[in-house]
Amino acid sequence: MRVKLTIAYDGTNYSGWQIQSNGITVQDVLNQALKNLLGEDVRTIGASRTDAGVHALGNVAVFDTTSQIPAEKFSYALNARLPEDIRIQRSEEVPTDFHPRFTTTIKTYEYQILNRTFADPTRRLYSFHWYGKLDLEAMQQAALYLVGEHDFKSFATESPDVTTTVRTINSIRLWKENDMIHIRVTGNGFLYHMVRIIAGTLLEVGKANYRPEQIQKILTAKDRRAAGPTARAQGLTLVEICYPDWE
Amino acid sequence: MRVKLTIAYDGTNYSGWQIQSNGITVQDVLNQALKNLLGEDVRTIGASRTDAGVHALGNVAVFDTTSQIPAEKFSYALNARLPEDIRIQRSEEVPTDFHPRFTTTIKTYEYQILNRTFADPTRRLYSFHWYGKLDLEAMQQAALYLVGEHDFKSFATESPDVTTTVRTINSIRLWKENDMIHIRVTGNGFLYHMVRIIAGTLLEVGKANYRPEQIQKILTAKDRRAAGPTARAQGLTLVEICYPDWE
Numbered sequence: 001m002r003v004k005l006t007i008a009y010d011g012t013n014y015s016g017w018q019i020q021s022n023g024i025t026v027q028d029v030l031n032q033a034l035k036n037l038l039g040e041d042v043r044t045i046g047a048s049r050t051d052a053g054v055h056a057l058g059n060v061a062v063f064d065t066t067s068q069i070p071a072e073k074f075s076y077a078l079n080a081r082l083p084e085d086i087r088i089q090r091s092e093e094v095p096t097d098f099h100p101r102f103t104t105t106i107k108t109y110e111y112q113i114l115n116r117t118f119a120d121p122t123r124r125l126y127s128f129h130w131y132g133k134l135d136l137e138a139m140q141q142a143a144l145y146l147v148g149e150h151d152f153k154s155f156a157t158e159s160p161d162v163t164t165t166v167r168t169i170n171s172i173r174l175w176k177e178n179d180m181i182h183i184r185v186t187g188n189g190f191l192y193h194m195v196r197i198i199a200g201t202l203l204e205v206g207k208a209n210y211r212p213e214q215i216q217k218i219l220t221a222k223d224r225r226a227a228g229p230t231a232r233a234q235g236l237t238l239v240e241i242c243y244p245d246w247e
Numbered sequence: 248m249r250v251k252l253t254i255a256y257d258g259t260n261y262s263g264w265q266i267q268s269n270g271i272t273v274q275d276v277l278n279q280a281l282k283n284l285l286g287e288d289v290r291t292i293g294a295s296r297t298d299a300g301v302h303a304l305g306n307v308a309v310f311d312t313t314s315q316i317p318a319e320k321f322s323y324a325l326n327a328r329l330p331e332d333i334r335i336q337r338s339e340e341v342p343t344d345f346h347p348r349f350t351t352t353i354k355t356y357e358y359q360i361l362n363r364t365f366a367d368p369t370r371r372l373y374s375f376h377w378y379g380k381l382d383l384e385a386m387q388q389a390a391l392y393l394v395g396e397h398d399f400k401s402f403a404t405e406s407p408d409v410t411t412t413v414r415t416i417n418s419i420r421l422w423k424e425n426d427m428i429h430i431r432v433t434g435n436g437f438l439y440h441m442v443r444i445i446a447g448t449l450l451e452v453g454k455a456n457y458r459p460e461q462i463q464k465i466l467t468a469k470d471r472r473a474a475g476p477t478a479r480a481q482g483l484t485l486v487e488i489c490y491p492d493w494e
Contacts, residue, residue, distance in 0.1 A: 010368040055369050075365065085368045118322065121257040121332045122302050122484065126369055237369065 003071045004062050004094040005030075005044075005078070010085040011055045012125050012234070018049040026050075026086060030061065033081040037074075038067055047100035047241050048107065051193075053233030055126060058089065058240040060100045098246060106170065106188060106242040111199035111235050113181040120179075127180065128199075128235035134206035136176055142205040143172040143183070145215035146198060153222040155198055156191030157230070165191060165222075174202070184239070193230050201228035249345060250318045251309050252277075252291075252325070253337040258302045259372050259481070260332060265296040273297075273333060277308065280328040284321075285314055294347035294488050295354065298440075300480030302373060305336065305487040307347045345493060353417065353435060353489040358446035358482050360428040367426075374427065375446075375482035381453035383423055389452040390419040390430070392462035393445060400469040402445055403438030404477070412438055412469075421449070428453075431486070440477050448475035 007030070015023025019031075027046060034042040047060035069077060074091035082088070112127035114120060119129040146155075146169050153165040169187040176182075183202060185195055201218065204210045210228070218226045254277070262270025266278075274293055281289040294307035316324060321338035329335070359374035361367060366376040393402075393416050400412040416434040423429075430449060432442055448465065451457045457475070465473045 008365070008368050010371070057367065057369070079365065084366070084371050087366045087368050089365050118255075118326065118336050119331070119334045120304065121255050121334050122304070122373055124257070124331050 001066075001071060001093050002062050002064050002096045002098060003074055004060060004092050004098065004100070005074065005088050006090040007059045007061060008057045008087050008089050009055065009059070010125070011050060011053050013085060014052065016050055016052045016054070017046055017056075017059065023052070026056075026059075027061070029083065029086055030078075033078050034063065036081050037069075037077050038065060045100055047105065048238055050238055051196075051233050051236075054236045054238065055234075056238040059238050060241045062094065062098065062100050064096070094246070098243075100241075100243075103243055104188065104245050106186060106244060107190060108184065108186045108239040108241075109190070109195045110237050110239050111183040111185075111195060111231060112237070113183070113199070113203065113235060114179060115176070115181050116179040123180075125234055126237070128232050130203065130206075132207065134181065134203070135208060136174070136181065136206065138208070138212050139181075139183075139202045139206045140174045141212035142202055142210070142215045143174050145212070145219065146172055150219050151222055152191055152194055152219070154218045154224055154227045155194050155201070157193040157197075157224065159192040162191065167191060167194070172198075196230045196233065196236055197224075197227050199231035199235065203231060204228040248313075248318060248340050249309050249311050249343045250321055251307060251339050251341040251345065251347070252321065252335050254306045254308060255304045255334050255336050256302065256306070257332040257372070258297060258300050261299065263297055263299045263301070264293050264303075264306060270299070273303075273306075274308070276330065276333055277325075280325050281310065283328050284316075284324050285312060292347055294352065295485055297485055298443075298480050298483075301483045301485065302481075303485040306485055307488045309341065309345065309347050311343070341493070345490075347488075347490075350490055351435065351492050353433060353491060354437060355431065355433045355486040355488075356437070356442045357484050357486050358430040358432075358442060358478060359484070360430070360446070360450065360482065361426060362423070362428050363426040370427075372481055373484070375479050377450065377453075379454065381428065381450070382455060383421070383428065383453065385455070385459050386428075386430075386449045386453045387421045388459035389449055389457070389462045390421050392459070392466065393419055397466050398469055399438055399441055399466070401465045401471055401474045402441050402448070404440040404444075404471065406439040409438065414438060414441070419445075443477045443480065443483055444471075444474050446482065447478035450478060451475040 071093035075088040114127040149168040318340035322335040361374040
């Protein structure tokens, strides 16, 4: 059977999701827990290769197994074998042709900006701190230019395996709750660093370094140098991945 | 002059506030930053000796100095010398007879219980996770018995330097926001472990191990064994300390 896992993790101590030659990744630790549980090497396929330091409430991975463990029990069995900064939220059987990446997905990311004079140590690992004034209304106006289908070449770090830089953003919600600004972006796929560059660019709008209309020009430029800096990883969380064709 | 500091910290990596023979404390690190800034040993006096693992958004400490640095600039100068998990929120001059502990204070603590099936790694350091059902209304009813002036002997770990175990709780607010239960307690002084024992006892009420009325009996018993367990340190945050006679 094929088992789908919904995975939450604190990215602080990991070199991202995907296995790589240097640094421990979330996938490494998950594979180790599966090996420990099943007594055999298991190959997991992840949905989203989150960067080092990025968090997740609902990343997705699948693996195939002939184990007799009921699919929905894997969450408990794996959590007992995982460190506290990784927790399976749900495990379920899916059709064997379900692929977490080559399938239509709706992903939701959230970037958090803590906007107050001095940083809050208890939220430093999960937000970006900015001490100065931010014009929230200007940021909200700017965000509207990004909604819809666009060529997001200006909002991506170049990546060799990308064939098109056209993506659709379904919505960007931007709101402030006490001293925390939340930027929640939902779309059908995201380019390398795309949400972090969007956050970094909206921050420049908030600081009044760009006017909201500038976003249109940045999109048209199709040039990474036209957009703002890539906002720091720790402010980003992958909230949810939906599979509309399968649910 | 005497300078008052309002200090936020993530208690995860510290053996509490107060200097002690083994383990690094927040006060150790603060004193080191002051020495680094002023070039001389400085003695700080803290308001609340938070336990290992307990967080603070507004603990208070004072020190005396002949430095020419304006009192309100110490926040910036110290933050540049402190690790990211400690941040001064405010620095101000106070009268030389202001003592952060031997003065009437109104302290506010908050205990957070994350109530969902599986833990959330991104909130694990700042809350206690409970997977089972909790009866919020029963917990709220139980909390009412604690409001007012009472002998809280049952809700304290014995401590040699305590002359009376009578304290006044001004209010306990208990509410749920999404999957997080917040227990916010305000009072004129707290005994050793008092808020954690209150939280641990209210948890027992939430689990239906005690009925709300049981709280009255626990108070009357004046015996630590009558109350529930001491809830884990990481769920507790010292939110604020007010000095009504000085403000």
